[in-house]
Amino acid sequence: MTMLDIQDLRATAGDAEILKGISLTINAGEVHAVMGPNGSGKSTLAQVLAGHPSYTVTGGSVTFMGNDLLDMEPEERARAGLFLAFQYPVEIPGVTNAYFLRAAYNEIRKARGEEEVDPMDFLDVLEAKLKIVEWGPEIMSRAVNAGFSGGEKKRNEILQLALLEPRLAVLDETDSGLDIDALRIVAGGVNKLRSTGRSFIVVTHYQRMLNYIVPDHVHVLAGGRIVKSGDKALAHELEARGYEWVEALHGVPA
Amino acid sequence: MSSSVESLVNREYKYGFVTDIESDLAPKGLNEDIVRLISAKKGEPEWLLDWRLQAYRNWTRMAEPHNWPNISYEPVNYQDLRYYAAPKTTTPLGSLDDVDPKLLETYTKLGIPLSEQKLLAGVAVDAIFDSVSVGTTYKAKLAEQGIIFCSFGEAVREHPELVRQYLGSVVPAGDNFFAALNAAVFSDGSFVYIPKGVKCPMELSTYFRINQAETGQFERTLIVADEGAGVSYLEGCTAPKRDANQLHAAVVELVALDDASIKYSTVQNWYAGDADGKGGILNFVTKRGKCAGTRSKISWTQVETGSAITWKYPSVILQGDDSVGEFYSVAVVNNRQQADTGTKMIHVGRNTRSTIVSKGISAGRGQNSYRGLVKVLPRAANARNYTQCDSMLIGNRCGAHTFPYIDVQNASSSTEHEASTSKIGEDQIFYLKQRGLNTENAISMIVNGFCKEVFKELPMEFAVEAQKLLGVSLEGSVG
Numbered sequence A: 001m002t003m004l005d006i007q008d009l010r011a012t013a014g015d016a017e018i019l020k021g022i023s024l025t026i027n028a029g030e031v032h033a034v035m036g037p038n039g040s041g042k043s044t045l046a047q048v049l050a051g052h053p054s055y056t057v058t059g060g061s062v063t064f065m066g067n068d069l070l071d072m073e074p075e076e077r078a079r080a081g082l083f084l085a086f087q088y089p090v091e092i093p094g095v096t097n098a099y100f101l102r103a104a105y106n107e108i109r110k111a112r113g114e115e116e117v118d119p120m121d122f123l124d125v126l127e128a129k130l131k132i133v134e135w136g137p138e139i140m141s142r143a144v145n146a147g148f149s150g151g152e153k154k155r156n157e158i159l160q161l162a163l164l165e166p167r168l169a170v171l172d173e174t175d176s177g178l179d180i181d182a183l184r185i186v187a188g189g190v191n192k193l194r195s196t197g198r199s200f201i202v203v204t205h206y207q208r209m210l211n212y213i214v215p216d217h218v219h220v221l222a223g224g225r226i227v228k229s230g231d232k233a234l235a236h237e238l239e240a241r242g243y244e245w246v247e248a249l250h251g252v253p254a
Numbered sequence B: 001m002s003s004s005v006e007s008l009v010n011r012e013y014k015y016g017f018v019t020d021i022e023s024d025l026a027p028k029g030l031n032e033d034i035v036r037l038i039s040a041k042k043g044e045p046e047w048l049l050d051w052r053l054q055a056y057r058n059w060t061r062m063a064e065p066h067n068w069p070n071i072s073y074e075p076v077n078y079q080d081l082r083y084y085a086a087p088k089t090t091t092p093l094g095s096l097d098d099v100d101p102k103l104l105e106t107y108t109k110l111g112i113p114l115s116e117q118k119l120l121a122g123v124a125v126d127a128i129f130d131s132v133s134v135g136t137t138y139k140a141k142l143a144e145q146g147i148i149f150c151s152f153g154e155a156v157r158e159h160p161e162l163v164r165q166y167l168g169s170v171v172p173a174g175d176n177f178f179a180a181l182n183a184a185v186f187s188d189g190s191f192v193y194i195p196k197g198v199k200c201p202m203e204l205s206t207y208f209r210i211n212q213a214e215t216g217q218f219e220r221t222l223i224v225a226d227e228g229a230g231v232s233y234l235e236g237c238t239a240p241k242r243d244a245n246q247l248h249a250a251v252v253e254l255v256a257l258d259d260a261s262i263k264y265s266t267v268q269n270w271y272a273g274d275a276d277g278k279g280g281i282l283n284f285v286t287k288r289g290k291c292a293g294t295r296s297k298i299s300w301t302q303v304e305t306g307s308a309i310t311w312k313y314p315s316v317i318l319q320g321d322d323s324v325g326e327f328y329s330v331a332v333v334n335n336r337q338q339a340d341t342g343t344k345m346i347h348v349g350r351n352t353r354s355t356i357v358s359k360g361i362s363a364g365r366g367q368n369s370y371r372g373l374v375k376v377l378p379r380a381a382n383a384r385n386y387t388q389c390d391s392m393l394i395g396n397r398c399g400a401h402t403f404p405y406i407d408v409q410n411a412s413s414s415t416e417h418e419a420s421t422s423k424i425g426e427d428q429i430f431y432l433k434q435r436g437l438n439t440e441n442a443i444s445m446i447v448n449g450f451c452k453e454v455f456k457e458l459p460m461e462f463a464v465e466a467q468k469l470l471g472v473s474l475e476g477s478v479g
Ligand SMILES: Nc1ncnc2c1ncn2[C@@H]1O[C@H](COP(=O)(O)OP(=O)(O)O)[C@@H](O)[C@H]1O
Pocket: A013, A014, A016, A018, A036, A037, A038, A039, A040, A041, A042, A043, A044, A045, A054
């Protein structure tokens, strides 16, 4: 089954065209890695899929589970099962993580036609999810991402992923800024969440994370285009030869 | 901001209805005869009439403040207002049994049922409708412990010695233009006396309702906590929607003797005017507490969401040694609302401590100013003040301003001031939307988080109410 079908997607921010015609098809259960040098448009692709208002889609189409994704509000996309783990998770001072997570959880449940859960029942739900990211409950009484270390922020993203159980998760540089232990935990969390019905787009600059989360397909983004696709061997080749290699191949200035 | 944010619909002000009831009205205008008329209507003793007349004479020599507050409005035509309006059918005795059913219905509609069976357990209410109190609940129960909770008018009749002792002792009749006006024409209000050593077993509250057009509301509240006494007091208010501005110039005086504590919480939701700034209440209020005794404590918490213009500075005079003053404030302006609000902490006694936490939220074309004075007098050794003053901007047509004044005359004291201004971020809203929340709920969550330190000071039911109110006042706010 096709989960996501991107055809010739173009997007601008201000006057600049950043995505210059991207096509990508992802089936249910697949993990696609999107790699590329800094500034190639990886985060833009992730944000455009999630519907960030800073970007204007100027061409192409995106179909998510048979529906026109670009026609949906960001919260509708989330409720339909699209999840973005942010490269830079946002701080919400004064709002406890527990309160925020329950609000999000209940929104997603409502969208699925399920009943909302009260704070007590939610604690039970959380307990299991916290295990996935090897966390204790202390993190719940802290304000959302406020004063979190880089690693804690990323872990919090994966906790949300575990909680909201999306159909498609886009992980934007979830590995960046993580030490090896945190990387192991975060990647381990993602692996526990892999299933035949769930797809992933793993955006990363380095091959490192792909040793843990082994992708079915690897795409190289450069200058707003996918310049090369392959299997996991491509990631290793990139690691060995550097991005200049693909950029040179495709005439993209470094 | 994104169009989805802009397109939020403004919810109607749901308390904007008018009760159709016949009123006893004073003729328009203000002069000594009107002052005498008000005093006579209330059957007041001579000393009180004299006090009013003195205040009136002071007032005629004062000018409406227009230069220093960061607000702009057309000068009020004081001769075009009525200074007394009372529903004709009320018995002025504060007995609920005889209250006109139309009035009871009004309060039920406002969510303040006055029949004791239906009341929130643990909250006693004094309901003020235009110029008079229409009833006070749980009076008898409180009286068992010697607590006096009644309308101001009743206190003047029943407890003149207490009223005379404390009236004007914190806010003198000539304190400022609006306080002088209030002293001359004040209509009704609430009076509370908590005797020595008694901790009031329930929250006391006053609910103010303006109904009559072209009247001002000038209530006066006086709360005295005797030695070792404690009380928590709540104040709420609403008014009908009208095209013309209406004046509300209240005075609140608090007195805390040795070891006494008073906690005063306000959720102010007067009609704010329409989106273009037409109509709304001019909320010009003087609130001040005196920590007269050692180890006494006065704490103000306010959530100001309504009114076209808010001008108020709930303050504490820290006279007793080791006394404590607190001010926690959330002020929200949207559309064309203006607020100039803050506090004054006057440290007189030794080891006095004060805390100021102010959260200003500006949206639409609203203008929000924090104005605060921390004054440490020479005798106030080891005085401490902590001030935190945060502003949040929603959209880019609004404004936030801070005017902190610090005047320290004792070298052993310390004052600490922290301030921040932030803009509610597109990225914060987007983050929450990506997790399934709609824009409205996202903004509400962010703003409530911002106000958390203040909300946690409110009594439980009030905190819930305040959170809801904040959501409503900010709807359609972004642009
Ligand atoms: N909101 C924006 N406004 C203007 N330029 C942007 C914006 N977002 C991204 N860009 C530009 O688009 C290019 C791609 O950025 P990004 O998608 O963040 O790349 P990556 O994630 O691959 O490092 C960069 O040149 C960046 O400066």
